[in-house]
Amino acid sequence: MADGLGAQDEVVRLCQELIRIDTSNPGDHSGPGERVAAEYVAEKLDEVGLEPVLLESHPGRASVVARIEGTDPSRDALLLHGHLDVVPARAEDWTRDPFGGEIADGCVWGRGAVDMKDMDAMILAVVRERLRQGRRxxxxxxVAFLADEEAGGRWGAQWLVDEHPELFEGCTEAIGEVGGFSLTVPGDRRMYLIEAAEKxxxxxxxxxxxxxxxxxxxHPDNAVTAVAAAVARLGAHEFPIRLTKTVxxxxxxxxLAYGVEFDPDHPERCLEEIGPLARMIGATLRNTLNPTRLDAGYKVNVIPQEASAQVDGRFLPGHxxxxxATVDELLGPDVTREFVYHDRAIETEYxxxxxxxxEEALTxxxxxxxxxxxCLSGGTDAKAFARLGMRCFGFAPLRLPPELDFSGMFHGVDERVPVDGLRFGVRVLDRFLDRA
Structure with a gap:
């Protein structure tokens, strides 16, 4: 770069600039799309000698892929991926402009700060510095910067895997989001959670x-009553605990880190020690069902012919x-289901x-x-890349202050990422690429 910024300084600016590009994804093509952000990323990659490929799956829905040649052509390739889209944000709910990319209280604020323009910026900063220095x-x-992850990836990772798998030729392993972040534990130590599975x-x-x-x-065959009863059964059901190998x-x-005895018959007791993160980890002890929408009728004195609902279900690897089987039993004979979206669980050996x-880069x-x-309770683009046979991990390294509710930042109000965390992540990723 002409101004001589190193990766640790550039990552902050890159994160700010990416946040300022509104890539809100409402899930129906009514958003601005990712095209502007994709062009920004492509320009940054082109500046250091790469030949990025920018592809649109639908007008405005753009992804960018580029390949960096390694020093050993006999080895399999590694994929680093991030998504450019973000969930929508209402400015009136936020303390600061969600698309302002401001720095305040030691953090970069804005929609996407942790999900996941922080990792996009870290990948860009590390790649740019290494190539400027001639370090392959x-x-x-x-490297892939993708559209549509927040709506399941149909117009991003899934589309690329189906239509352009040649871009990922030779990739056997992949690194993506929601992993590598720290959780402070006793003894001035930090657990860094690396995603090896997702529901x-x-x-x-x-x-x-x-x-x-x-x-x-x-009316004994009231559609509203039938759907409401099914939704109540689904929402009240608690699946049994199933401890997968990763969980x-x-x-x-x-x-061990908290000095608490592990009891496999009551594993939830450990969650009492880990604070707000227990919301996410607790959801990986069992399958889950959460009703999210109801719809029926058009007038109070008219019994409608049809009623509907939507439910967010998540299931563990192997279950x-x-x-x-449980869902269909709970629905009963009068309610039918179809998928809004369905994708498999994934898990790889740690x-x-x-x-x-x-691990060496972190330590x-x-x-x-x-x-x-x-195990992640949600889902990521790793599901699409696993279809190509890749072992997928979540590793977007951040050293976080103990008081930050990191899991609450995902899709939350006042999303922000510590500046020091971004700089830490750049150093870790750089070391990781030397060892990977």
Whole structure:
């Protein structure tokens, strides 16, 4: 760069500038799209000698992919991916402009600060500095900045995997979002949660039909009643605890860090120690169902012919069949379901050279680091790349202050990321690429 900024300084500016590009994704193509942000990223990659490919899956819905040649062509390639879209934000709800990219209280504020323009900026900053210095990674590295993750990736990662898999040729491992962040534990140490699994997604539309008629009369086949009863059963149901290997590994290490005995019969007791993060980790102990929408009728004295609802279901790796068997039993014979969106759960072994590279990069920058695997309760673009046979991890490294409710920043009001955390992440990613 002409101004000589290093990656640790440039990452802050990149994050601010990306936040200022509104890429809100309402899920129906009514948003501004990712095109402007994709052009920004492509320009930054082109400046350091890469040849980025910018592709639109739908007008305005753009992704960018580029390949950095490694020093050892015999090795498989590594994918670093981030998404450019963000969930919408209402300015009146925020303390600061959600698309202002302001720096205040030691943080960069704005929609996407943690989900996930922070990681986009870290990838860009590290790649740009390494290429300016002529430091190529040991293996080929593909970088991808994607559209539409916040609506399931149909117009981003999924579309690229289906239509342009050649862009990811040779990639056997991938690094993406929601991992590598710290949780302060006793003894001035920090657990860094590395995502090795994520739950599957079942967004479902439920419907029932009955006889339309006057609201003053008796109607035993009322569609509203049928849907409401099914929704109540789904919402009240608690699935049994199922400890997957990744969740068990996290709980065992977390209990050790907090000096709490791990009890496999009552694993939820460990969650009492980890503060707000318990919301996310607790959701990975079992399958879950959450009703989110209801719709029926058009007038108070008219019984509608049809009623519907939507439910957000999430299932653990290895427990999809059990999940749907339970759902269908709870629905009963009068309510049908169809998918709004459905994608599988994924899980990979927390072992091997790539895991060692992540752990070594963290402990080199933070001697108090305790890297641990965990399962994400939500979903990411990793699901699409797993279809190409890649082992996928969440690793967007951030050292966080103990008082920050990091999990609450995702899709929350006043989303922000610490400036020091961004700089830490750049150092870790740079070390990681040397070892990966």
């Amino acid at each position: 990674p040991p293996r080929d590295v593909v 599957g997604i079942a967004w479902m539309h439920l419907s029932a039909r009955g006889t339309a008629g006057h609201g003053s009369m008796v 068990r590994a996290f709980l065992e290490r977390a209990c 999809e069949e059990e999940f749907f 072992e091997g050279a790539l895991v060692a590279a992540m 080199s920058e933070d001697p108090g680091a305790l890297p641990v695997p965990y």
